Amino acid sequence: MRNAFVLTLFVLTACPGPTCPAGFVGTPGATPTGSIVFTDGTDPTLRPLTSGQMVPLEPPPQGGYVMYVAAKVLHMDACVEVSGKLRDPATSNQVGFDARTTTLIRSSDGSGVPDGTNNANLSNLNGCPDYTTRDIHNQDYLVEVDIKDRSGRTLHLSDHITPRCNLSNPALQADCICTCSANYFLGKCGLADGGI
Amino acid sequence: MMTIKMPSTKNLGTHLAALTASCFLLTFLLTGCQPETVTQLAVPPATQGFQLHVPAFDVASGDEVQACYFFAVPGNPTEEVWVNRYEMAQAIGSHHMNVFRVNTIKNLTGVPGGPPVVSKNGMGECFVSSNWSDWPLVTNSQQDSLTDWKLPATVAAKFHGGELLMLQTHFVNASTQKTPKKAEVSVNFWTTPPQPNELGTLFATNQNIRICPGDTNASFTKTCNFTKDAVHVVAANGHFHSRGKLFEMFSTAANGDVGTKFYTSTSWDDPPMMRDFTDDLPAGGGVQWKCTFDFPTGACGDPNNACCYTFGGKVETQEHCNAFVYYWPKAQPADVNCF
Helix, strand or coil: CHHHHHHHHHHHHHCCCCCCCCCEECCCCCCCEEEEEEECCCCCCCEECCCCEEEEEECCCCCCEEEEEEEEEECEECEEEEEEEEECCCCCCEEEEEEEEEECEECCCCCEECCCCCHHHCEEEEEECCCCCCCCCCCCEEEEEEEEECCCCEEEEEEEEEEEECCCCHHHHHHHHHHCCCCCCCCCCCCCCCCC | CCCECCCCCCCHHHHHHHCCHHHHHHHHHHHCCCECCCCCCCCCCCCCEEEEEEEEECCCCCEEEEEEEEEECCCCCCCEEEEEEEEEEECCCEEEEEEEECCCCCCCCCCCCCCCEEEECCECHHHCHHHHCCCCEEEEECCCEEEEEECCCCEEEEEECCCEEEEEEEEEECCCCCCCCCEEEEEEEEEECCCCEECEEEEEECCCCEECCCCCCEEEEEEEECCCCCEEEEEEEEECCCCEEEEEEEEECCCCCEEEEEEEECCCCCCCCEECCCCEECCCCEEEEEEEECCCCCCCCECCCCCEEEECCCCCCEECCEEEEEEECCCCCCCEEEC
8 A cells, every 4th residue: 555655656746747648759769860840930831951941030029030940859758848049150159049848749750740830839049139249140050959858868950040031021021130130239120110 | 913004105215224124024023914015105305316106096806907107317318317226116916017218119108297008908008018129128126015126336227317218017906916905106216426337137038938728847948148248147037927936047158058047936926136146147148047837727828829828918818938137237238138
């Protein structure tokens, strides 16, 4: 009886997080693998990232501009933290970081991916406002995506990208380029935003 | 039961200074009494400061009222006004009080002493956060009653006469917070001769958070690297709503390495304004802020979004993950907002 109580207590306390509808993705014991994916923030389709890929900078509700990045993975638990980092390849300085917990869903090929229908499930990788001395918009950067599951498995991926303002609204586009250019300060883009 | 009556009309600052912490604590222990909430402050003499005051108003049961009041710093535009102490007093039920310097005008504006922009229950321009996205933070408090914040010696915030400020106050009288009496806010700016070190501010907000049914320990972490040279942190506080269980802030290095944790709060409705730090933010580095949430049993945030709680100012149904950090020297040429 006592052993059963201890076992129950252990099971209860050893469950560190929410239940994962997708359970485990892939083969337990196999080395985690994966690839970086991104969206444009409006179309939920997760697109594979190729080296040097242009990744759109999108406006969140309050201010700044972010990129939506994540990973498509195998051999990991579905309860993960996905983190995105943006680095200047010349200095290795980090210019953006966003991490969040999410639950992966199974894609048609059996791999695990975040649900792209909601941007909150992907890393909202920030880089703007750009307080550095180098433009974010239209320059070469390194993106790093780290996935950590609830059992401690980790996966690290990185590649070159080109963050780019690519918005159809001219006022938003002007604000994006201004906000994502070097040496930003509060009020710098005030005349360009057109009341967004 | 005896009530400690706080002096509430004249020379309050002096009286409070005289009431030592030990006396206050001893009285509390002996009587079990709570001090009366301070909502009004004596106006500083004109040569020593100025006051922003939000007159008492009602918050109806079930309502959240967010009101934006506009004030001008006294003096001529060519005149520098240095401030090294903020007294902030709020009635019970205050969710937050932020003061910003007005910058780019979008859809929220006002004139000094004119009518406030009053918004209710998440609707209206005083709730639309993009309206103040490039307005530098001046000071803030999330605590009921009095917060008396004195900046370190040699550090002060610099203003100019005539500079337009916006005081935003948010009172809640619903299920998560109550406003049992009238809402009211007073903020005293105590002036000082020019100081060698100018205070800088950081206002950082994570705009895409989502806490859904079944979530436990859902976390959202972001970094704002903004320093060119190292800066000294002097105060900080974090802001989220009732689903928040842990708010943390760390220093970060230029390469992103996470350093010292300098702020921890588990209080969503009365988070502390932590002060007297000894930590620095390194050159090229900045701040990482992390919010951890649990979804409440049987609750529903947005019924149109799978009952999840998402980004927004309405306390009852939305969530925030905002960091307020005060430091010196100020980043030139302006303060910092991060998203």
